[in-house]
Amino acid sequence: MTSACGTIVRRLTSAAALATLLGAGTSSPPSFGAEPMPQGASDTANLPPCDSDRVAMCREVIPGAAPDAVVRGRDLDGDGDADEITIRLEVDQIQEEVYPGKFVTFWVFAPPGDGMVSPARAPSPTIRVEEGDHVTIVLENTHYFPHTIHLHGTIHPNDMDGVPDITQPAVMPGKSFAYKFIAKHPGTFFYHCHVQPDVHVLMGLAGMLIIEPNRPHNSFRHLIIGAGRIADLAAAEREAGYTREYSLVYQDVDDRLHRIPTLYGDPRRVESAMHREYDVTQRRPDVFLLNGRSFPFTLRDTPIDVAPGDRVLLRVLNAGESTINLHAHGHHFIITALDGYAVPPTARVVRDVVSIGPAQRADLELRPGSDDTYASGPGVWLMHDHTERAATNHGISPGGDTTAIVYDGFTDKDGLPKVATSLKRFFDPAYYQGKVPVFDPSIYHRRAALREDSGDPPFPTRGSEGDEARQPDDLAEHRVVAKSCAKPTSTLQVRIKEGAGAAAPGEVYGFSPSVIRTQPCQTVEILVENTDSIRHDLMIPGLDPMPVLDFRGPGVETVRFITPDHDVTLPFHCHVPTHEAMGMRGLVIVGKGSPGTAAMVEALEHGMASTPEGAVAPAISAATPTAPRSAATSEQATHLFTGTGVLKAVDPRSGRIIIDHKAIPGFMAAMTMSYLVDPASLVQGLSPGEEVRFTIDADKREIVAIERRVR
Numbered sequence: 001m002t003s004a005c006g007t008i009v010r011r012l013t014s015a016a017a018l019a020t021l022l023g024a025g026t027s028s029p030p031s032f033g034a035e036p037m038p039q040g041a042s043d044t045a046n047l048p049p050c051d052s053d054r055v056a057m058c059r060e061v062i063p064g065a066a067p068d069a070v071v072r073g074r075d076l077d078g079d080g081d082a083d084e085i086t087i088r089l090e091v092d093q094i095q096e097e098v099y100p101g102k103f104v105t106f107w108v109f110a111p112p113g114d115g116m117v118s119p120a121r122a123p124s125p126t127i128r129v130e131e132g133d134h135v136t137i138v139l140e141n142t143h144y145f146p147h148t149i150h151l152h153g154t155i156h157p158n159d160m161d162g163v164p165d166i167t168q169p170a171v172m173p174g175k176s177f178a179y180k181f182i183a184k185h186p187g188t189f190f191y192h193c194h195v196q197p198d199v200h201v202l203m204g205l206a207g208m209l210i211i212e213p214n215r216p217h218n219s220f221r222h223l224i225i226g227a228g229r230i231a232d233l234a235a236a237e238r239e240a241g242y243t244r245e246y247s248l249v250y251q252d253v254d255d256r257l258h259r260i261p262t263l264y265g266d267p268r269r270v271e272s273a274m275h276r277e278y279d280v281t282q283r284r285p286d287v288f289l290l291n292g293r294s295f296p297f298t299l300r301d302t303p304i305d306v307a308p309g310d311r312v313l314l315r316v317l318n319a320g321e322s323t324i325n326l327h328a329h330g331h332h333f334i335i336t337a338l339d340g341y342a343v344p345p346t347a348r349v350v351r352d353v354v355s356i357g358p359a360q361r362a363d364l365e366l367r368p369g370s371d372d373t374y375a376s377g378p379g380v381w382l383m384h385d386h387t388e389r390a391a392t393n394h395g396i397s398p399g400g401d402t403t404a405i406v407y408d409g410f411t412d413k414d415g416l417p418k419v420a421t422s423l424k425r426f427f428d429p430a431y432y433q434g435k436v437p438v439f440d441p442s443i444y445h446r447r448a449a450l451r452e453d454s455g456d457p458p459f460p461t462r463g464s465e466g467d468e469a470r471q472p473d474d475l476a477e478h479r480v481v482a483k484s485c486a487k488p489t490s491t492l493q494v495r496i497k498e499g500a501g502a503a504a505p506g507e508v509y510g511f512s513p514s515v516i517r518t519q520p521c522q523t524v525e526i527l528v529e530n531t532d533s534i535r536h537d538l539m540i541p542g543l544d545p546m547p548v549l550d551f552r553g554p555g556v557e558t559v560r561f562i563t564p565d566h567d568v569t570l571p572f573h574c575h576v577p578t579h580e581a582m583g584m585r586g587l588v589i590v591g592k593g594s595p596g597t598a599a600m601v602e603a604l605e606h607g608m609a610s611t612p613e614g615a616v617a618p619a620i621s622a623a624t625p626t627a628p629r630s631a632a633t634s635e636q637a638t639h640l641f642t643g644t645g646v647l648k649a650v651d652p653r654s655g656r657i658i659i660d661h662k663a664i665p666g667f668m669a670a671m672t673m674s675y676l677v678d679p680a681s682l683v684q685g686l687s688p689g690e691e692v693r694f695t696i697d698a699d700k701r702e703i704v705a706i707e708r709r710v711r
């Protein structure tokens, strides 16, 4: 990663990690006779990006992901496309706003992030490979629990089945494992974690796996973040006459389970609460998702865009625990495949409701148009699970996994379908908190107080437990508090360990030592030994320029920086999600440090968070129960900062941008960051490469205004 002023040092790949990637590592037995990679291919991060002319030895560019997240290897069958596909997946804990005001914590598989930026989102990415491909999925377990990947429905070797204890041990925190298989039968499949699946699958460690039939010159993207529209149809789909294709992943959430990881900071407490106290037989789903979102966000994220005459392939996976009964208004589905195997053309049935049980897949064909048989004509047509509770958000309608079939020309400037009245009230969090009357009160023709009723209602109600508040993210802890001094006068060299091999009792990952004492105006060189086969991302965010060292171990790399010219205490942490909470935090003490430093050191050594008065706030700690953001917070004065930068990626679906921004005085050093833009419609029309000026609300941690810069 580079930034405008080059302050971020990013080390990409260590020799040991590379050996693993190339199949020579000790973490897994090679299950097919891969020949050694050609010379000069040793650093995958330096491979060129894939383009249509270059079929082999290249890397796919995924905004926000490390350059070696998806690597295409050699063309083994000589038909003009790459047949060695290596995909790296970490396990991230993330929080997503699934409908207005509702934040849900997920565990997802995601490609490694690029420093400050992470491409992780719910659901786990859709993986696509070609029949005959030699596929390597490297699971780098960056999480604090053991995990595996089970390839559901595919033909693969027994020792690649990913079932802990039965076929192999689970992949421990800080370890990696390469799942290798040759893709056989083409179709729509499923991959998921098989450790404690009653919890891990439902937390989000599940995604769609598509095996495309083998065709010449069949190049396509191998990872679709967040599932959804598949823009680049593979050869066999084009051959079959399809013009558009969608990956649709349905999930249902019992939010009581998803709240647990944010309630407890100690992994032993999380284990006990999730795996022994939470009882899946008493499960009560209340959030229903299509591609990680509920209505109305589904309309923005996964509308089924069609045109008359299209033939649309919907690949549907039920990654939840309840059967879905998928229904389209005005259209009939033709069921072309079930569980990855084709329904013979003579046996195909047409349905307006398709029931899909947990883990099942159905390939459905839509024939938009106006033919009196399959389609009723252009417009905006609802498509939803006809299990009525699944069309609600915690019992308030409309919500859930509802989306719409939207004909071309029926999308508004704000990216939402053109509808008969307005969707505005559904974007107000108050609506789904039950604070807004469903019908306009003026229809009752009276303004008097409600008449008295008596007793408790004889029906189940929504319950009084508060919705999960948005977790504070780490932006606030990344504010610049000191500048490096201009003329260093001395030098200090320190060696530290990071990772599972440096964890203190009760922690999963750690730094050892975690307190580094320096002097003002000193050049500091920290030799960092990463004990793990995953990446750690050491960061000292309070210092400008910000020192960063992100590399995959095991191995040793160095980060250099110059301390400020005054006494100050600079907390540092690992920026990989959850690692800070699981023990990877420390302090650089310059001179005597900030007031209250002794208490911070004390807290660090006893695994407690502390924010002494006058000291730099230490990063959010595991031991701090997360207080819900009170209503008062939003009433306080907002803190607005203005910045400029160049757009690296724009996702109008979710209203997220990745921006390489210059220093934002008083707020943050120059760096590449991913931000939500609110409202999402502000990103309409912006594209990567454009220079923009933006205003960020430091409390909401969202960009609230953005405009193109006139050069």
Ligand SMILES: [Cu+2]
Pocket (backbone or CB within 6 Å): 509, 535, 536, 537, 574, 575, 576, 579, 584
């Ligand atoms: Cu880490």
